[in-house]
């Protein structure tokens with residue numbers, strides 16, 4: 001990126017934040033919402049730098065950062081597990097018509113079960129087996145993650161031209177080599193959008209999981225705590241939710257970066 | 272055109288006998304693509320297949336390549352059943368779309384078959400450089416396919432198809448997407464490459480002049496189900512730019528055109 005391009009991006013972000021903040025205050029003024037429902041932007045911003053609790057020196061921003069790190073670790077494990085499972089399913093469905101027809105509908109149905117309903121089951125089930133609560137949270141994150149990877153992955157693996165597949169066959173390339181040398185590289189433009197979605201979903205899954213399982217230490221618990229003490233500090237809940245959003249943005253950015261690295265040397269997609 | 276002296280038994284490069292091909296047999300989508308094809312191609316020969324669209328030219332080429340299985344009949348490539356010849360990598364293939372892998376640089380594209388054959392990196396590198404030399408694109412190994420013109424891509428595809436020096440080259444309208452000038456240029460290049468490597472070629476085309484210019488023999492197929500309607504022998508000696516102005520060349524082109532007309536009229 002050129003220096004100018006970078007400056008432009010920073011400017012765009014600053015402008016975007018300014019617009020949202022301005023819109024927030026304008027909406028309050030016009031509709032007449034009180035400070036309890038919608039605390040002033042200045043208070044939300046300020047609360048990041050206030051102590052988490054009276055008597056503690058740690059400021060909220062640091063506290064949220066630690067909580068986000070905790071959630072991020074759970075989500076990352078979920079993302080990895082979900083990606084591996086999703087890719088595995090895609091390859092299995094590519095390999096076998098039978099699996100494709102047998103698994104396809106279940107994969108779709110899996111995502112129609114509301115996560116909120118499923119999370120307690122996973123946690124309870126985990127407690128009776130070998131899973132700690134934190135691991136159960138990762139599993140919930142994985143549950144959201146595997147879906148886009150499996151669906152887009154399968155489409156991507158099927159994307160090469162028939163002629164390219166024939167070419168590999170003409171070289172007497174075994175199935176696995178065709179997968180590695182042709183299908184997987186060809187699937188990248190399908191996989192990365194799925195990874196981006198999966199990364200943000202893994203954060204959602206982890207936070208919902210933390211809330212259902214009552215796991216302490218992450219953003220889920222922080223949001224729950226601040227929600228229960230909303231009347232004495234509404235700006236803190238907003239700050240926590242903002243932190244969750246930023247965490248989602250952060251992992252999105254990471255996958256974006258990974259995409260750029262993996263797609264180096266590829267033709268620029270027309271904008 | 273005659274049996275290769277190194278091959279006194281007179282082994283054919285391709286021997287097709289009694290080939291029928293029906294797609295989706297016994298269903299509503301049944302397509303009778305080829306019927307009773309008998310054809311031999313001698314080592315070193317350049318044979319073109321021409322015929323109306325949908326007559327089964329590509330199907331015949333895919334049968335030789337063992338990418339499709341015949342409904343009945345038998346195909347041998349260098350005296351081996353077609354599946355064995357495929358496994359032995361006895362042929363290379365090129366299609367109308369160059370079909371280069373976008374994520375591989377030109378050199379790596381040419382090396383793909385060699386990689387699959389387990390060649391060492393240094394041997395691969397040497398061969399791909401040699402092939403690029405041969406197709407007159409010596410300096411583009413580190414470029415990506417999408418940075419090349421269509422004609423250049425097609426040359427790279429030819430280099431890839433011949434990188435492991437197969438004795439047979441199967442081509443399905445490889446120059447179909449090129450402009451006339453590039454096309455004529457590529458035809459001459461192709462002839463000099465296959466002459467240098469002593470490669471037998473089976474070439475599918477829609478172009479009468481292309482068939483006449485390139486081939487030792489032109490096989491005219493009938494509309495579906497494809498049958499061998501006529502075989503035109505072309506004896507024009509060494510091809511040069513002047514060949515295209517040679518009265519004999521026009522005569523052969525006319526012969527092919529008339530064969531095509533009569534077969535379309537008959538259906």
Ligand SMILES: Nc1ncnc2c1ncn2[C@@H]1O[C@H](COP(=O)(O)OP(=O)(O)OP(=O)(O)O)[C@@H](O)[C@H]1O
Pocket residue numbers: 294295302304323324325326327328329330331495
């Ligand atoms: N895999 C397939 N399944 C079913 N039908 C097929 C298949 N491949 C080819 N056909 C049919 O077989 C017939 C011959 O097709 P083929 O592609 O060999 O024709 P062609 O002579 O190469 O035509 P063109 O000149 O247009 O390339 C066509 O009617 C086509 O629709």
Ligand SMILES: [Mg+2]
Pocket residue numbers: 328329330443
């Ligand atoms: Mg065809």
